[in-house]
Amino acid sequence: MALLITKKCINCDMCEPECPNEAISMGDHIYEINSDKCTECVGHYETPTCQKVCPIPNTIVKDPAHVETEEQLWDKFVLMHHADKI
Template structure:
Protein backbone atom coordinates (compact mmCIF):
# COMPACT_ATOMS: atom_id res chain seq x y z
CA UNK A 1 0.00 0.00 0.00
CA UNK A 2 1.36 3.33 -0.92
CA UNK A 3 0.64 6.21 1.40
CA UNK A 4 -1.37 9.33 0.71
CA UNK A 5 -1.04 12.83 2.16
CA UNK A 6 -4.43 14.32 2.92
CA UNK A 7 -5.51 17.87 2.14
CA UNK A 8 -5.00 18.98 5.75
CA UNK A 9 -1.23 18.98 5.09
CA UNK A 10 0.34 22.25 6.24
CA UNK A 11 3.47 21.92 4.08
CA UNK A 12 5.67 21.86 7.16
CA UNK A 13 8.52 20.20 5.20
CA UNK A 14 9.02 17.44 7.75
CA UNK A 15 8.15 14.42 5.60
CA UNK A 16 9.99 15.03 2.33
CA UNK A 17 13.58 14.74 3.60
CA UNK A 18 12.70 11.66 5.66
CA UNK A 19 11.54 9.55 2.69
CA UNK A 20 14.26 7.00 1.83
CA UNK A 21 12.78 6.45 -1.65
CA UNK A 22 12.34 10.12 -2.58
CA UNK A 23 8.64 9.42 -3.12
CA UNK A 24 7.46 12.66 -1.50
CA UNK A 25 7.38 15.86 -3.52
CA UNK A 26 5.68 19.25 -3.48
CA UNK A 27 2.49 19.12 -5.53
CA UNK A 28 0.44 22.10 -6.68
CA UNK A 29 -0.85 22.85 -3.17
CA UNK A 30 0.47 20.26 -0.73
CA UNK A 31 3.08 17.54 -0.54
CA UNK A 32 2.22 14.40 -2.48
CA UNK A 33 3.50 10.83 -2.56
CA UNK A 34 4.41 9.00 -5.76
CA UNK A 35 2.76 5.58 -5.32
CA UNK A 36 5.32 4.02 -7.69
CA UNK A 37 8.12 4.92 -5.27
CA UNK A 38 6.38 4.52 -1.90
CA UNK A 39 7.12 1.26 -0.10
CA UNK A 40 5.83 2.47 3.28
CA UNK A 41 9.52 2.30 4.23
CA UNK A 42 9.54 -1.51 3.90
CA UNK A 43 13.17 -2.54 3.52
CA UNK A 44 14.34 0.59 5.30
CA UNK A 45 12.44 0.99 8.58
CA UNK A 46 9.81 -0.78 10.66
CA UNK A 47 7.21 1.93 10.06
CA UNK A 48 6.82 4.82 7.63
CA UNK A 49 9.05 7.70 8.66
CA UNK A 50 6.78 10.29 7.05
CA UNK A 51 3.97 9.29 9.39
CA UNK A 52 6.35 9.36 12.35
CA UNK A 53 7.51 12.93 11.74
CA UNK A 54 4.21 14.44 10.56
CA UNK A 55 2.85 16.85 13.20
CA UNK A 56 -0.73 16.56 11.89
CA UNK A 57 -2.64 13.58 13.27
CA UNK A 58 -3.80 11.15 10.54
CA UNK A 59 -2.56 13.40 7.73
CA UNK A 60 -0.67 10.59 6.00
CA UNK A 61 -2.82 7.53 5.44
CA UNK A 62 -2.92 4.34 3.40
CA UNK A 63 -3.85 5.21 -0.16
CA UNK A 64 -7.07 3.29 -0.91
CA UNK A 65 -6.31 3.50 -4.65
CA UNK A 66 -2.89 1.83 -4.28
CA UNK A 67 -3.31 -1.22 -2.07
CA UNK A 68 -0.31 -3.56 -2.06
CA UNK A 69 0.74 -6.51 0.07
CA UNK A 70 3.88 -6.44 2.19
CA UNK A 71 5.47 -8.82 -0.33
CA UNK A 72 4.69 -6.42 -3.19
CA UNK A 73 6.14 -3.51 -1.22
CA UNK A 74 9.35 -5.46 -0.56
CA UNK A 75 9.57 -6.40 -4.26
CA UNK A 76 9.19 -2.70 -5.13
CA UNK A 77 11.95 -1.86 -2.60
CA UNK A 78 14.31 -4.32 -4.32
CA UNK A 79 13.59 -2.80 -7.73
CA UNK A 80 13.92 0.81 -6.55
CA UNK A 81 17.21 0.06 -4.82
CA UNK A 82 18.55 -1.72 -7.90
CA UNK A 83 19.02 -4.98 -6.02
CA UNK A 84 17.14 -7.10 -8.56
Protein backbone atom coordinates in the same frame (compact mmCIF):
# COMPACT_ATOMS: atom_id res chain seq x y z
CA MET B 1 -0.22 -0.07 -0.24
CA ALA B 2 1.27 3.31 -0.95
CA LEU B 3 0.60 6.17 1.40
CA LEU B 4 -1.35 9.34 0.68
CA ILE B 5 -0.97 12.85 2.08
CA THR B 6 -4.40 14.30 2.80
CA LYS B 7 -5.56 17.90 2.59
CA LYS B 8 -4.75 18.26 6.32
CA CYS B 9 -1.13 18.82 5.20
CA ILE B 10 0.29 22.15 6.42
CA ASN B 11 3.40 22.01 4.20
CA CYS B 12 5.72 21.89 7.20
CA ASP B 13 8.48 20.25 5.12
CA MET B 14 9.07 17.47 7.67
CA CYS B 15 8.19 14.44 5.53
CA GLU B 16 9.91 15.13 2.22
CA PRO B 17 13.55 14.91 3.37
CA GLU B 18 12.81 11.84 5.52
CA CYS B 19 11.54 9.63 2.69
CA PRO B 20 14.23 7.03 1.87
CA ASN B 21 12.68 6.40 -1.56
CA GLU B 22 12.38 10.07 -2.55
CA ALA B 23 8.67 9.44 -3.11
CA ILE B 24 7.49 12.74 -1.60
CA SER B 25 7.49 16.02 -3.49
CA MET B 26 5.61 19.29 -3.48
CA GLY B 27 2.39 19.17 -5.48
CA ASP B 28 0.24 22.08 -6.60
CA HIS B 29 -0.88 22.93 -3.05
CA ILE B 30 0.44 20.26 -0.67
CA TYR B 31 3.05 17.53 -0.63
CA GLU B 32 2.25 14.41 -2.65
CA ILE B 33 3.47 10.83 -2.56
CA ASN B 34 4.45 9.04 -5.76
CA SER B 35 2.80 5.63 -5.36
CA ASP B 36 5.33 4.06 -7.74
CA LYS B 37 8.11 4.88 -5.27
CA CYS B 38 6.35 4.50 -1.91
CA THR B 39 7.11 1.23 -0.09
CA GLU B 40 5.75 2.43 3.28
CA CYS B 41 9.44 2.32 4.25
CA VAL B 42 9.54 -1.48 3.84
CA GLY B 43 13.22 -2.37 3.49
CA HIS B 44 14.27 0.73 5.40
CA TYR B 45 12.32 1.13 8.66
CA GLU B 46 9.73 -0.65 10.81
CA THR B 47 7.13 2.08 10.25
CA PRO B 48 6.73 4.79 7.62
CA THR B 49 8.98 7.70 8.56
CA CYS B 50 6.73 10.29 6.96
CA GLN B 51 3.93 9.30 9.34
CA LYS B 52 6.33 9.43 12.30
CA VAL B 53 7.57 12.96 11.59
CA CYS B 54 4.26 14.51 10.52
CA PRO B 55 3.04 16.85 13.29
CA ILE B 56 -0.63 16.56 12.26
CA PRO B 57 -2.29 13.23 13.22
CA ASN B 58 -3.85 11.17 10.41
CA THR B 59 -2.52 13.40 7.65
CA ILE B 60 -0.55 10.62 5.95
CA VAL B 61 -2.74 7.55 5.48
CA LYS B 62 -2.87 4.36 3.42
CA ASP B 63 -3.98 5.12 -0.12
CA PRO B 64 -7.00 2.92 -0.96
CA ALA B 65 -6.33 3.49 -4.67
CA HIS B 66 -2.95 1.74 -4.41
CA VAL B 67 -3.41 -1.48 -2.45
CA GLU B 68 -0.23 -3.59 -2.20
CA THR B 69 0.77 -6.60 -0.12
CA GLU B 70 3.87 -6.68 2.06
CA GLU B 71 5.47 -8.91 -0.59
CA GLN B 72 4.71 -6.39 -3.34
CA LEU B 73 6.22 -3.60 -1.25
CA TRP B 74 9.38 -5.70 -0.75
CA ASP B 75 9.56 -6.40 -4.48
CA LYS B 76 9.27 -2.67 -5.21
CA PHE B 77 12.02 -1.91 -2.67
CA VAL B 78 14.35 -4.51 -4.21
CA LEU B 79 13.76 -3.21 -7.75
CA MET B 80 14.42 0.38 -6.71
CA HIS B 81 17.46 -0.20 -4.55
CA HIS B 82 19.03 -3.48 -5.63
CA ALA B 83 18.08 -4.00 -9.29
CA ASP B 84 21.75 -4.04 -10.28
CA LYS B 85 22.26 -7.14 -8.11
CA ILE B 86 19.37 -9.17 -9.49
